[in-house]
Amino acid sequence: MGQKILLEHANVPGIKTYEVYRQHGGYRSVEKALKSMTPDEVVEEVKTSGLRGRGGAGFPTGMKWSFIDKKSGKPRHLVCNADESEPGTFKDRYLMEYIPHLLIEGMITSSYALGCNQSYIYIRGEYMWVYRILETAIKEAYAAGWLGKNILGTGWDLDLAVHCGGGAYICGEETALIESLEGKRGNPRIKPPFPAISGLWQNPTVVNNVESIAVVPWIVNNTGAEYAKIGIGRSTGTKLISASGHCKNPGVYEIELGLSVDEFMNSDEYLGGMMDDRPLKALIPGGSSVPILPAHLIFKNAEGGDRLMSYESLSEGGFASGSMLGSGGFIVYNDTTCVVRNTWNFSRFYHHESCGQCSPCREGTGWMEKVLHRIETGHGREEDIDLLWDIQRKIEGNTICPLGDAAAWPVAAAIRHFREEFEYHVRFPERIKDKDHFVHEPFEKVRHLVAKQTV
Numbered sequence: 001m002g003q004k005i006l007l008e009h010a011n012v013p014g015i016k017t018y019e020v021y022r023q024h025g026g027y028r029s030v031e032k033a034l035k036s037m038t039p040d041e042v043v044e045e046v047k048t049s050g051l052r053g054r055g056g057a058g059f060p061t062g063m064k065w066s067f068i069d070k071k072s073g074k075p076r077h078l079v080c081n082a083d084e085s086e087p088g089t090f091k092d093r094y095l096m097e098y099i100p101h102l103l104i105e106g107m108i109t110s111s112y113a114l115g116c117n118q119s120y121i122y123i124r125g126e127y128m129w130v131y132r133i134l135e136t137a138i139k140e141a142y143a144a145g146w147l148g149k150n151i152l153g154t155g156w157d158l159d160l161a162v163h164c165g166g167g168a169y170i171c172g173e174e175t176a177l178i179e180s181l182e183g184k185r186g187n188p189r190i191k192p193p194f195p196a197i198s199g200l201w202q203n204p205t206v207v208n209n210v211e212s213i214a215v216v217p218w219i220v221n222n223t224g225a226e227y228a229k230i231g232i233g234r235s236t237g238t239k240l241i242s243a244s245g246h247c248k249n250p251g252v253y254e255i256e257l258g259l260s261v262d263e264f265m266n267s268d269e270y271l272g273g274m275m276d277d278r279p280l281k282a283l284i285p286g287g288s289s290v291p292i293l294p295a296h297l298i299f300k301n302a303e304g305g306d307r308l309m310s311y312e313s314l315s316e317g318g319f320a321s322g323s324m325l326g327s328g329g330f331i332v333y334n335d336t337t338c339v340v341r342n343t344w345n346f347s348r349f350y351h352h353e354s355c356g357q358c359s360p361c362r363e364g365t366g367w368m369e370k371v372l373h374r375i376e377t378g379h380g381r382e383e384d385i386d387l388l389w390d391i392q393r394k395i396e397g398n399t400i401c402p403l404g405d406a407a408a409w410p411v412a413a414a415i416r417h418f419r420e421e422f423e424y425h426v427r428f429p430e431r432i433k434d435k436d437h438f439v440h441e442p443f444e445k446v447r448h449l450v451a452k453q454t455v
C-alpha cells in the first residue's frame with residue numbers, strides 16, 4: 001500500500017464540508033505558514049520537495065514560483081488550472097469534487113508564498129457541479145476567516161474567486177486560460193513574456209495545476225525534504241492517475257512515483273489486469289496527447305529494463321520507444337481496439353479544439369482528421385500513410401502553443417508502432433467495411449496479412 005497524500009481522507013464521510021475537513025487537520029498548513037514561515041521559506045520548501053507540475057509538462061513548481069516578478073510592485077496572482085480537458089484525464093475533478101477544501105487550503109498557502117492578494121480557480125465549463133461545490137467550500141473558508149481581510153491577524157488579505165470557462169480545451173493552455181479569464185477569446189499568447197513576468201492583467205502570475213497546488217499543504221506541514229523521500233529520482237512524491245479503458249478497475253488512484261507499470265496494471269490494489277482477461281494491445285500512459293505504446297514496450301523499455309510510473313522511465317527511449325507521464329491519463333486498450341479509429345477520434349478532437357491562430361495546427365489537424373477518416377472507412381490510398389506522417393511533422397514545433405504537438409504526437413506514434421494496421425485498412429478494405437470497427441482482427445493477424453501481401 002503506497003503512501004497517500006492527496007487522497008488520504010478522500011473516503012471520510014462528510015470530508016467535503018469545512019467542519020469535517022478541519023477535524024482531520026485541514027488548514028494547518030495555513031496556520032503554520034502564516035505564523036511561523038516567511039513566504040520565501042514556503043517557496044524554499046516547495047523547491048526542496050522536488051515537486052514537478054502535475055498539469056502535464058512536469059516543470060519544477062518551486063522554480064516556477066521563484067521566477068515570479070516581485071520587483072515591479074504590481075499585484076501578483078496565482079491561477080489554478082482546473083480546465084482538465086485532456087481526453088483520458090479526470091483526476092483533478094476527483095480532488096475538487098471529493099476534497100474541495102484541500103485545493104482551497106493549497107491556494108491560500110501558495111498565494112501566501114507568492115505574495116498574492118487576489119487568486120483564481122479557472123474550471124472547465126463542463127464541471128458545473130464541481131464549480132458549485134467549490135463555491136460552497138470557498139464561502140465556508142471565508143466564513144471561517146481563512147480568506148478575506150487580515151487572515152489570522154497577520155495583516156495579509158486574500159480573495160479567491162472561481163471562474164467557469166466555456167468548455168474549450170485550448171483554455172487549459174496557461175496563456176489562453178489567462179486571456180479567457182480576462183474575458184477574451186482563449187487564444188494562446190506568444191511567450192516570452194512568460195506569465196511570471198506578465199500574466200493576468202499584465203501582472204506577474206503563476207498558473208499551476210490543481211494537483212500541484214493541492215499537495216502544497218502536505219509539503220508545508222511535513223517539509224519538502226520528507227516529500228522528496230517519496231518517489232524515485234527526479235520524480236518525487238505521489239501522483240494521481242486516472243485510469244480508463246479495458247482494465248478491470250478503472251478509476252482515480254494515488255500512486256508513489258516509481259511504482260512499476262506492471263504492478264499498477266496488474267495488481268488487485270490498482271487496475272487488477274485486463275477486463276475479461278483479453279490481451280493488452282496498447283497503452284497511453286499520460287492523456288491523449290502523449291505517444292501510444294505497443295504491448296511490448298509497456299512493461300519493459302526497449303533495453304529490457306522495467307518500465308516505471310515516473311517522468312523519466314515512461315519517456316525512456318524518446319519517442320522511438322517511449323512515451324510520457326503527462327497528465328496521468330492512463331488509457332488501456334485491448335486487442336479489440338482499432339488503432340486507426342482511435343487515432344482518427346483523437347484527431348477529430350484536436351481539429352475541433354484548435355483555436356485556429358496558427359496555420360499548421362488549424363489546417364493540419366483538419367487534414368489529418370480527413371485522411372484518417374478515409375483510411376478508417378476503407379477509402380484510404382497507399383500514399384496516405386506517408387502523407388499523414390508528413391502533415392504531423394509539419395505541425396510539430398511550428399505553432400504558438402503545444403496544442404499542435406499534442407495533435408501531432410498521437411498520429412506519429414500510431415504510425416510508428418502500428419503502421420501495418422494502417423496498411424491493412426488501405427489494402428483490405430473489404431475486411432473492415434462491414435465490421436463493427438471496435439472489434440478488429442488481432443494485430444498479429446493484421447501484421448501477417450500485410451507482410452504476406454508485401455512479399
Ligand SMILES: Cc1cc2nc3c(=O)[nH]c(=O)nc-3n(C[C@H](O)[C@H](O)[C@H](O)COP(=O)(O)O)c2cc1C
Nearest residue numbers: 053054055081083084085172173174208209212403
Ligand atoms: C492545449 C493545452 C491544454 C492544456 N490543458 C491543461 C489543463 O487542462 N490543466 C492543466 O493543469 N494544464 C494544462 N495544460 C498545461 C498548462 O499550459 C500549464 O503548463 C499548466 O497548467 C502548469 O501547471 P503545472 O506547472 O502545475 O503543471 C495545457 C496545455 C496545452 C498546450
